[in-house]
Amino acid sequence: MLSTVVPSLRAQQTEAQQPPVRLHGEVDNSQMVPIPGSLHPLARPANDAGRLPQGTQLRNIHLFFSRTAAQDADLKQLIKDQQDPSTPLYHHWLTPEQYGARFGLADSDIAKVQQWLEQQGFSVDSVARGKSFIAFSGTAGQVEQAFSTQMHRYNVVWRGQTESHFAPSTALSVPAALAPVVLGVRDLDDFRPHSMMRHLGPQALAAQSQTPHLGAVQPAFTSGQTGNHFLAPGDIDVIYDVNALSKQGITGVGQTIAVMGQSAIVLSDIEAFQTAAGLTVKDPTETLVPNTGTATVVSGDEGESDLDLEWSGAMAPGATIEFVYTGNSQNNGVFDSTIYAVDNKIGQIISLSYGACEFDAGTYYQTFEITTSQAATQGQTILAAAGDSGSTSCYSSTSTDTLAQQEQLNVNYPASSQYVTGVGGTEFNEGTASGATQYWSANGTNDVITSALSYMPEVVWNDDSAGYIAAGGGGVSTIFTKPTWQTGVPGIPGDGHRDVPDLSLDSSNNHDPYLLCTSDQSNWDTQVNPPQASSCTNGFRDSTTGLLTVAGGTSFATPIVAGMLADINQKVNATSGQGLINPTLYQLAANSTTYASAFHDTIVGGNNCQVAGSSVCSGNAMTEYMSGTGYDLASGLGSIDLNSLAMAWPTTTGSTLIGTTTTITPSTVTPSVGQTVTFTIGVSSSTGSSIPTGTVSISVDSVAQTPTLTLSNGAATYQTSFITPGAHTVEASYSGDSTHATSNATASVNASVVSSGVGTFTMTASNITVVDGNRGFSTITITPAGGYSGNVLLNITPTGANANALASSACFQTTAIAVGATGSATGSFSVDTSAQNCINTNGQSRGKHGVSAVKPSTQQSSNNGNGRAPIAAATMLGGLLLAGFLGRKSRKLRGLAMVALLVSFGWALSGCGSSRGGGGYGYGGYGYGYGGTASNPPTGTYTLSVTGTDSKTSSITYTTTATLQINP
Structure with missing residues (x-):
């Protein structure tokens, strides 16, 4: 019976359903409503450093769609069924398209949102395969205009270093007609999450001055020079019983681990680590998230990416490691990498070593929960670092958090998500003796790459010292209620809230830290003389100084668990992944026999703040949280014996096929x-x-x-x-x-469209009716002929007797239109009849005409048909000069180009007539306003000349007209 029931239910589950249509009214920009919780919690007036330039480019902005209550209930039931072996839907995963058909937004509603975004001048980059978001790009000025906010800069301090960031200064608003489907907007700020890696702490640094070559951040092995212990992959294989699986040929074959990053890497670092550890050299696959800029190495983040790739691959050498990362777009980061990996179903396992304390996450977590829940339905397991600041995850986050806020008990997100497995930290408690011990083999004249002899006792990781907190993250979520699967294990609090972490592994940055190889010099040891000059140029050592690169943090534990899970997946034939593994983890731990064999219960220590009398410790942080028998808020279920856990893990039903x-x-x-x-x-x-x-x-x-x-x-x-x-x-x-x-x-x-340089095109423009002081739009339709293709730039010119009245008090915005050789292409331009809005936009007044190309390129042009063509000429001349000179590595030439640009711009301004009015002063309507008021254009009917010109061949052009009706 089961074989006949399963296909039927799967057909119900996966058939193309159409979500309900939720948008019905006309979209009216004059009727705006705020998006609840859309003000970033770190955008605080006390740290305001002024307005962000209006022309600042913001790429790959995500507008997330909300789910209906019925969709939410359906989603939770599906995830539960997918993890219940007694149901026919057990481990039957969705594709992104199937997810979208069931839990996404209706196509017609998406089209409405897309049309509105394009009408605001944005370039739509993509619509999610899962129909959960739409991604678009534009300028800060467009964001301000579209979402009724202002973009500002903020100066904050992270671990003693002042950083400049930007974000909206007020809550965002959207038209009331769209509000029912808008959950939130991401990527309007550059508050990137920070990694959970910790460099050597004060104790290790002090010891370093006494013990030569203790070194910087490295995996553990026994040093041939000092006898000190560091962790290399072979040590973890022994300690956590990974070897027992690898001897059976279980190495993660058939699995893909997707490592999330926000920096490019240097592949030779990964290769050096593999060589030093005695592993086969195997490069990861690299995927740069589209529309996030060019691949760029970022100090600090590069080292995090290196260790994530090195250690996940070391635990599962048979798996494919795919590195998904963002480029140099300042408003994109590792969460965008995760969104892309889920929407494109990259990897059965996702390793995420970044996060933020829940207090600083504000309500931004809501949009990311759409992604984490989608991953669960698709069979993707997300593992996230629980943090390195003990029970006070907001400690040392930014200067925008008050001391009282930093001292509050708080946990890290997304480790606290009910759809994520949070990984905390332990520390080995095998003693401090160097050289040979009960647990370590002796050092000779050479480094012993695998020196661990057996499992070692563990305590909760806590390396707190004066003014320095370094401990495994854990505690009680203030956002999420208790998941139904977090039960059955002694020690789980009856607090009604999600508790973290779920698992823990060694994470200490002082006692037996991890080895890594990285070109990221922020991870090198520069506090000794001579300072570290390289990483892993002689085995794990710097060939010049002999120094090691070493560190700790839950950033190591997370990719290690990711690699271990890949091994389990191969062992149990979970070829297409296991989705949310937490129900299985807690079910196994609830069996006392299995818990004793597959888990190492951590019953010593705590992640409480241990800097007595310090300004960073007070109240509950001094006592919470301590370890105990079974589950505890400091180490979760404890660490694992991988072989025993894999043996106890249920085999996936029906997965006897070869992956x-x-x-x-x-x-x-x-x-x-x-x-x-x-x-x-x-x-x-x-x-x-x-x-x-x-x-x-x-x-x-x-x-x-x-x-x-x-x-x-x-x-x-x-x-x-x-x-x-x-x-x-x-x-x-x-x-x-x-x-x-x-x-x-x-x-x-x-x-991309390549200008053909031949053929012609025709163009139509729809008429506009708008209430005075508001904005209206005209739809442009371009039809190519004679083999034409290219990018068409638009110029809008008021004509007729009342042209000057419109030109001096309204502004136009156009978007270049990419036209293929077949079929028609559409675009739009807007006219804003609010004179004050036109002054506020970019600080300039009347007749502003910005052109930002949607697909292939971005260009700026200005022309209002009133003697202002020199402005456009100056802009073009300046652009040519800059294009010609900035490509060369010469500061003198760059300076000459700028001078030429300024001179040409000055010539253009002087070539325009001046005008005065309303207390403002400007040149031909293009000048800067200096106070006073501005009058909207008179009501009435205006004629607009709309000219489209190929961006490469100016002789290919077409002019049509549109009527603008301004009503009172």
Whole structure:
């Protein structure tokens, strides 16, 4: 019966459903309502450093959609069923598209939101495959205008260093007609989460001055120079019983661990670590999140990424390690990496070593919970670091937190999410003797890379010292209620709230710290003489000074657990992942026999603040939280014996098939519109000893393509072209066969329009009716002919007898339109009839005409048909000068270019007539306002000349007209 019931229920679960339509009224920008909780908790007036420049580019902003109450209830029930072996939905995971059909926003509602964003001048980058968000880009000025706020800078202090950040200074607002589906907007600030890595603490640094070559951040082994102990992968294999699995060939084969980052890396660091540890060199796959800027190495974050990749791969050398990271866009970070990994279903396991205390997370967690819950339905397990500040996770976060706030009991998010496994910290308690001991082998003249002899007793990690808190994060969530699965284990508090952590592993940065290899000099030891000059250029040592690179923190424990879970997944044939593992963890721990064999209960120590009499410790922080038998708020369920845990872990029903990995590689990731792209698809078995057969289904931008492809020797090819510019996603889904499991993979390309330089186009513009003082929009439709393709720039010019009245008191905003060789393209321009708004925008008044291209490029142009063409000419001249000179490595030439730009800009201003009025002063309506008031244009009918011109070939142009009706 079961075999007949399962397909039926799966069909119900996965069939394309359509979410209910929730938006019905017209969108009116004059009717705005605030988004609850949208003011960032760190954007505080006391730290305000002034207005952010209006032209600041903000990329990949995410507007998240809310779920209905019915969708929320359905989601929770599905996740519960997916983790219940007694239900036919056990471990039957959704694809992003299936998630969207069930829990996302209706297509028509998404279209309304997208249209509104585009009308505000934003460039829409993508719509989530899971229909949970829409991503867009624009300027700070556009954000201010669209969301009724102001963007400001803020000076804050992080661990003694002043940092400059930006964020909206007020709550955001959206049109009332859209408010029912808007949960929140992310990426309007650059308050990036910080990593949970800790460098050597005061004790280790003091010892370093007495003991040569104790060194900087490194994994544990026994030093051949000092006898001190550091942790290398081989040591963790012994201590936590990883070796017993690897001897069975269990190394994470068939699994992908997605490591989240916000910095580029240097692959030679990963290779150096693997070589020093005696591992096979195996590079991670790198995925730069689209629309987040260029790959850039960021000090501090680079070292975090290095250790995450090194240690997750060391625990699961057979797994694929995929590094998902953001570029140099200042408003994007590691949470955007996670959002991308989930929406594109990258990896069965996601390792996240970043977070923020719940107090500082404000209500921003709500949008990220959409992502964590989606991951659970797709079979993706998210592991997050529980933090390194003990029971007071807000300690030393930023200077915007008062001392009283820092001293409050608080936990880290997203480790506290009910859809995430939070990983805390322990510390080995095997004594402080160097060299040979009961637990460590002796040192000779050479370093002993694997020197641990057995499991070592553990206590809660707590390296607190005067003015310095370093301890495993844990405590009671102030946001989330107690999940139904967090029960059954002695010691779990009856507090009604989510408790963290769930698991803990060694994390000390003082006692037996971890080894790592990194080019990130912020992780090097520069406090000795001579200072560290490199990392891992002689084994784990700096070849010049002999120093090691070492550190600690729950940043190490998290990727190590990720690697261990990959091993478990292979062991139990969970080829497509296990989703939220917490129900299984607590169920296993609730069995006293299993708990005694698979877990190491930590019953000594606590994560309470231990700096007595210090200004950083007071009240409950001095006593909370202590370890105890079973679960406790300092170490969770304790650490694990991996082999015993894997033996006790339930085998996934129906997963006896051999796991497979599908890859899809495009011939180019940046094709031109209309260019043929060849996608090479490969399907391999996790054992490597068999060749998968069957078919591969292709979908392009979530639309299924026909026919399916038949594998030949595990490979197939697919060719297509893209008729619209922008990002496109191609997914290959392997069908499986009688012995091989299904798998899928995605590839992203970004198609751009190349100006053909030939042909023509025609253009229409819809008429505009607007109430005086408000903004209206005209839809532009461009139809190419004669092989034309390119980017069309728009210029709007008032004409007729009343043209001057409009030009001096209104402003226009246009968006360049990318036009492919086939089919029509649409865009829009706006007119704002509020004179005061026009003054406030960029600090400039009347007739401002900004052009920001949607897809391929961004250009600025100004022209209002009233003798102001020199402004545009000056801007073009300055742009040419800058483009010509800034590409060269010469400060003199850059200075010359700037002088030329200023001179040309001054010439343009002097070429315009001056005007006075209302107490303001400006040149031809383009000048800066200095107070006073401004009058809106008179009501009436105006004629607008709309000219479209190819961005490369100015002779290809077309002019049409639109009528603007301003009503009182």
